[in-house]
Amino acid sequence: MTAGADRPAATRHVPAAGGRRRAPGRRKRTAARAAQYLALLCYLLFLLLPFLWLVSTAFKPPRELGSIDPTWVPHDPTLANFRAAFDEQPLLRSAANSLLAAAGAALLAVVVATPMAYVLARFRTRLARAATGWVVVSQAFPLVLVIIPLFLLLKALHLVDSLGGLTLVYVVWSLPFALWMLTGYVRAVPAELEEAAAVDGAGRVRTLVSVTAPLLAPGIVATGLFAFITAWNEFFFALVLLKSPENQTMPVVLTHFLGAEGAADLGPLAAAALLATVPSLLLFAVIQRRITGGMLAGAVKS
Amino acid sequence: MPAPARAPMRRRTFLGAAAAPVLAAAPVLAGCSGGSKASGPRRPLRFQSLAWQAESVRANKALVAEWNRQHPRSPVEYVQGAWPTVHDQLLTAFEGGEAPDIIHDASDDLADFAYGGYLADLTGLLPDRLAADIPRHSLRTGTFQGRLYGVPFLQEPRVLIANRKLLRAASRVRVPTPDRPWSWAEFRAAAKKLTRDGGRDGHQYGVAWPLKEPVSATLNLALSTGGRLFHRRADGRAEVRFEAADQVVPRTVHDQVHADGSAARATLGMGGSDTLPGFFAGRYAMVPLGFSYRQQIVQQAPKGFEWTVLPAPMGSAHAQGVSPQTLSIAADCPRKEEAMAFLAFLLRPENMARLALGDWMLPTGTEALRDPRLRVVKYGWATGTALAGTLRAAPAQSVRGYPEWKDKIATPGLQEYYSGAIGPTELRNRLVEDGNLVLARYQR
Numbered sequence: 223m224t225a226g227a228d229r230p231a232a233t234r235h236v237p238a239a240g241g242r243r244r245a246p247g248r249r250k251r252t253a254a255r256a257a258q259y260l261a262l263l264c265y266l267l268f269l270l271l272p273f274l275w276l277v278s279t280a281f282k283p284p285r286e287l288g289s290i291d292p293t294w295v296p297h298d299p300t301l302a303n304f305r306a307a308f309d310e311q312p313l314l315r316s317a318a319n320s321l322l323a324a325a326g327a328a329l330l331a332v333v334v335a336t337p338m339a340y341v342l343a344r345f346r347t348r349l350a351r352a353a354t355g356w357v358v359v360s361q362a363f364p365l366v367l368v369i370i371p372l373f374l375l376l377k378a379l380h381l382v383d384s385l386g387g388l389t390l391v392y393v394v395w396s397l398p399f400a401l402w403m404l405t406g407y408v409r410a411v412p413a414e415l416e417e418a419a420a421v422d423g424a425g426r427v428r429t430l431v432s433v434t435a436p437l438l439a440p441g442i443v444a445t446g447l448f449a450f451i452t453a454w455n456e457f458f459f460a461l462v463l464l465k466s467p468e469n470q471t472m473p474v475v476l477t478h479f480l481g482a483e484g485a486a487d488l489g490p491l492a493a494a495a496l497l498a499t500v501p502s503l504l505l506f507a508v509i510q511r512r513i514t515g516g517m518l519a520g521a522v523k524s
Numbered sequence: 525m526p527a528p529a530r531a532p533m534r535r536r537t538f539l540g541a542a543a544a545p546v547l548a549a550a551p552v553l554a555g556c557s558g559g560s561k562a563s564g565p566r567r568p569l570r571f572q573s574l575a576w577q578a579e580s581v582r583a584n585k586a587l588v589a590e591w592n593r594q595h596p597r598s599p600v601e602y603v604q605g606a607w608p609t610v611h612d613q614l615l616t617a618f619e620g621g622e623a624p625d626i627i628h629d630a631s632d633d634l635a636d637f638a639y640g641g642y643l644a645d646l647t648g649l650l651p652d653r654l655a656a657d658i659p660r661h662s663l664r665t666g667t668f669q670g671r672l673y674g675v676p677f678l679q680e681p682r683v684l685i686a687n688r689k690l691l692r693a694a695s696r697v698r699v700p701t702p703d704r705p706w707s708w709a710e711f712r713a714a715a716k717k718l719t720r721d722g723g724r725d726g727h728q729y730g731v732a733w734p735l736k737e738p739v740s741a742t743l744n745l746a747l748s749t750g751g752r753l754f755h756r757r758a759d760g761r762a763e764v765r766f767e768a769a770d771q772v773v774p775r776t777v778h779d780q781v782h783a784d785g786s787a788a789r790a791t792l793g794m795g796g797s798d799t800l801p802g803f804f805a806g807r808y809a810m811v812p813l814g815f816s817y818r819q820q821i822v823q824q825a826p827k828g829f830e831w832t833v834l835p836a837p838m839g840s841a842h843a844q845g846v847s848p849q850t851l852s853i854a855a856d857c858p859r860k861e862e863a864m865a866f867l868a869f870l871l872r873p874e875n876m877a878r879l880a881l882g883d884w885m886l887p888t889g890t891e892a893l894r895d896p897r898l899r900v901v902k903y904g905w906a907t908g909t910a911l912a913g914t915l916r917a918a919p920a921q922s923v924r925g926y927p928e929w930k931d932k933i934a935t936p937g938l939q940e941y942y943s944g945a946i947g948p949t950e951l952r953n954r955l956v957e958d959g960n961l962v963l964a965r966y967q968r
Contacts, residue, residue: 287824289799292801369616383622467602475604487578
């Protein structure tokens with residue numbers, strides 16, 4: 223239901239004379255809106271510039287990288303950095319490993335978090351409140367605190383140096399936030415819809431499948447996407463838990479272009495980093511419309 | 525919202541549904557250990573290398589392949605590590621008993637691992653040939669409490685990379701050589717002469733100090749004036765002192781920036797690579813850098829750009845501190861003799877020279893140093909080779925607590941001193957008073 227539906231008609235009708243009197247106010251609003259758009263534009267540029275710089279660097283030959291007057295568009299664009307990146311490091315294999323771990327983590331996180339979120343949202347018991355509190359508290363533990371116990375635990379389970387083990391860690395790591403996100407989505411689905419379905423004779427499973435799940439779909443996709451990107455970009459767990467070269471993921475392989483004391487093989491590093499951002503960008507591009515569309519559809523349902 | 529009428533039963537159903545995927549996934553995940561191979565009686569020894577430049581990685585991999593061809597019954601697996609993360613990664617691997625068998629690292633990173641019992645004592649394992657080939661002062665860099673935990677094999681002196689054209693144009697500036705390097709006073713005077721206001725072309729500084737990580741540069745160069753900073757007391761405990769000999773280098777840098785105006789203030793927060801564009805553009809006549817930076821200069825310098833390698837300034841001690849790259853064997857390695865055999869193969873003179881060329885560094889072995897390819901004038905190889913005899917173990921590296929002192933006390937202290945935010949008295953207080961409190965915690 224939209225907020226405006228309950229407004230008295232008088233407040234929606236603005237007489238012409240009053241409109242003239244309020245012209246300065248309208249100008250103010252226009253100026254405020256322009257300022258908002260300007261701020262938004264600045265923010266977008268702030269987000270975009272590092273990416274554009276990465277693209278530019280990836281196509282620059284070494285001599286342009288060492289120029290004191292850097293340009294956005296390379297004078298002499300080259301693919302040599304990409305060739306070097308592929309020659310020097312196993313990028314394809316590491317990308318496949320990252321994809322496997324990230325997709326597995328996203329899938330499992332959603333599968334585990336969805337029923338949990340439903341329970342936490344619909345059954346407000348003490349246990350549910352305690353569980354929610356614990357989920358929030360679990361986010362407070364710093365990574366370095368858990369890494370060695372986690373390593374020993376995985377070692378005991380023979381899951382060190384295993385993409386399966388890493389996937390499991392990613393699921394656990396992204397689960398609290400996924401749960402928190404999905405609980406919000408479940409709460410946004412009116413319980414009255416489920417009650418209406420029950421009155422119409424639908425069983426619990428039917429109600430979930432036919433009524434709740436379609437409304438939750440955007441939330442599930444958004445949560446899965448979050449879990450995927452978290453796992454795709456994750457570095458420290460992968461660094462510590464994987465030791466075989468054939469298991470290493472993309473973020474770990476990217477560090478192989480770095481030397482001691484801040485030295486870097488900048489061109490190939492930029493080329494490899496650019497390739498590493500492509501899956502996340504593509505995923506967003508494909509799914510973004512579906513997420514926002516679904517969210518808006520949920521927002522105006524009455 | 526009121527709970528549905530049959531909530532208790534449903535709750536169990538849903539909790540069960542939530543748990544089911546995890547339980548179902550466990551065997552799948554366990555079976556998904558792609559990389560974990562069946563551990564047979566002769567699993568390959570794992571050699572973790574930190575080589576990162578393309579040539580160096582190629583050289584390392586080629587040597588491993590060569591070893592495996594010659595020793596099919598003692599295979600070695602090449603594992604790629606990375607400099608920025610090696611300490612954390614090794615620490616966790618040691619704690620979990622999953623460390624690589626043969627470990628490439630730097631001598632200033634070994635102290636905690638050596639004292640922690642994670643590394644094998646190589647004193648009795650080191651072949652006589654290697655013990656005779658690597659000078660005693662180099663071996664000392666990998667020695668802790670009288671035991672050898674890391675065999676130093678590659679090292680780099682800090683040198684001055686200079687713009688040859690600007691050097692030639694400056695009147696009455698003596699060009700230093702390894703036999704007759706500049707004193708710190710001469711260096712300061714030369715930097716002043718190389719400084720000029722270029723008008724529209726911009727200011728030209730005599731020197732650009734890239735001091736984003738100021739501690740190792742300061743300490744290693746301070747050794748040239750006899751500065752040790754870390755001293756051993758009679759009871760064997762280490763303590764920090766900041767005496768006259770320790771202060772020459774920091775004071776010179778500080779005064780070049782703030783009194784002479786001959787050093788660029790903007791580069792104090794930069795890494796070595798960041799100063800190169802300005803160097804190529806003629807903004808800085810000299811940049812003190814590690815010897816291996818020559819590779820980046822060769823790659824990135826504009827066509828026709830003339831540069832040369834000069835020895836770093838020296839004081840009365842005629843030495844420079846260095847933390848060489850090392851090869852160690854993990855204490856948990858099941859076949860230490862075999863690991864040492866591989867290590868000895870890797871450090872044969874011809875192989876050590878190959879590794880040095882790949883990394884643009886100097887080998888520690890005296891035989892390898894005689895390799896003609898390391899003695900050519902081109903790219904300053906000859907200058908570097910001539911300096912090899914002056915390189916000594918940095919006194920700080922064997923001190924427990926040095927990494928914490930470096931990160932928490934010395935780095936911010938020196939950064940603030942160089943930028944002019946604090947004076948020498950405050951710097952001394954921090955390095956010594958606060959510093960000794962840090963060391964005391966490690967020496968109880």
